[in-house]
Amino acid sequence: MREFLIEARKRVPLAIVGGSDFKKITEQLADHDKDLLLSLFDYTFSENGLYGFKGTEPYPVQSIQKAIGDAKxxxxxxxxxxxxxxxxxxxxxxxxxxxxxGMINLSPIGRSCSQEERMQFVEFDKKHGIRQKFTEQLREKFGQYGLQFAIGGQISVDVFPTGWDKTFCLQYLVPDFDTIHFFGDKTAPGGNDHEIFADERTVGHTVEGPEDTRKHVENVLKELD
Known part of the structure; x- marks a missing residue:
């Protein structure tokens, strides 16, 4: 996948946006190598863009505690x-x-679970709707605080100030590009890809994994020929 993205980037600029913190994204995409990660993409956005880079130049960092206060x-x-x-x-x-x-990440199983335990939770969550019910409870109790709640990744729920979803990163892209394609798997309402997927400033693509993402990107690149 990394080799494919390197080839794709020779034709179009690439940006990555994730809800995880910068350390986790670096672990997932670049074997803990920050310099390698920043060399792979024209834009790198962790925490939905609240901690991000254009090339190697950082954008201002946002803070959830400043936005809503420590008491809340x-x-x-x-x-x-x-x-x-x-x-x-x-x-x-x-x-x-x-x-x-820029957010609080809540994981019912705990983020220190093993990969095998993570996948076990994924199947359990599909059957019992653990995170969906959790999100509904959070929204009912704390929605009035100007917070959003989204099912994030495989094992957690993201909590962040309204407007600090993945559309946050678009402010850095829109001035430079007429067309922005977004590829994500949690694009249904309630998923942490939904807002940017449905945003009028993007062309949204729902994908199911790395190979499917590759196919969708290849189709977009063919349209440019």
Missing amino acids: LQELINFALRYMSDIQLPVKRGNFVEFRN
């Missing part, structure tokens, strides 16, 4: 910990709450 953050975290403590899962591990610059 603590109320949210306390509620989430109580709620997750009552969920019965096949296994639970550690790191249930991850504090990032």
Whole structure:
């Protein structure tokens, strides 16, 4: 996939946007090598663009605690910990709450789970709607605080100020490009790709994994021929 993206970038500029923090994205895409990651993309956006780069030049960093205040953050975290403590899962591990610059990431199983345990949770969540129910409870209790709640990745729920979804990164792209294609898998309402997928400033593509992403990108590149 990395080799494919390197070839695709010879024809079009590439940007990556993810809800994870910069360290996790570097781990996933560049074997913990920051310089390699920034060399692969023209734009790199972690935490939906709240911590991002154009090439190697950083954009200003945003902060969720400055946006809503520590009192509301603590109320949210306390509620989430109580709620997750009552969920019965096949296994639970550690790191249930991850504090990032622009969001809080809540994981019922815990982000320190193994890959095998992660996939076990994915199947359990599909059957029982664990994260969907969690998101609904959070939205009902804290929606009035100007927060959004989205099912993120495979094991967690993202909490962030309204407007700080993945469309946040578009402010850095729109001035330079007439057409922006976005490829994501959580594009249905409630997923953390939905807002940018449905945004009028992008052409959205729903993909199911790396190989499917490659096929969609290849089709877009063919249209440019």
